Amino acid sequence: MPQGLVNLYTRDIEAGLHFYRDLLGFAETFRTPTEGIPEQVELRLNGFTIGLGTVEAAKNAVQPPHNRGNNRNALLRDPDGNLVEIVATAGQ
Numbered sequence: 001m002p003q004g005l006v007n008l009y010t011r012d013i014e015a016g017l018h019f020y021r022d023l024l025g026f027a028e029t030f031r032t033p034t035e036g037i038p039e040q041v042e043l044r045l046n047g048f049t050i051g052l053g054t055v056e057a058a059k060n061a062v063q064p065p066h067n068r069g070n071n072r073n074a075l076l077r078d079p080d081g082n083l084v085e086i087v088a089t090a091g092q
């Protein structure tokens with residue numbers, strides 16, 4: 001189970017992947033879409049997860065509650081316009 005998670009949004013996801021995966025040693029655990037340049041990637045190292053998403057995907061990311069794997073997710077904006085993702089892990 002991840003000990004921590006932070007989502008970062010970038011204008012250059014390939015540069016972010018190079019930094020976190022190739023230079024710092026994070027392992028890629030999720031990618032969408034699976035082919036081509038991704039919109040969202042999750043990377044994990046020692047129980048800590050970093051989610052990298054494109055700025056373009058974040059602009060269109062508001063989603064009502066939905067199932068994603070074993071989790072229940074919702075993406076919404078707070079009063080200041082920040083994108084917030086709420087995740088409930090199955091069994092919690």
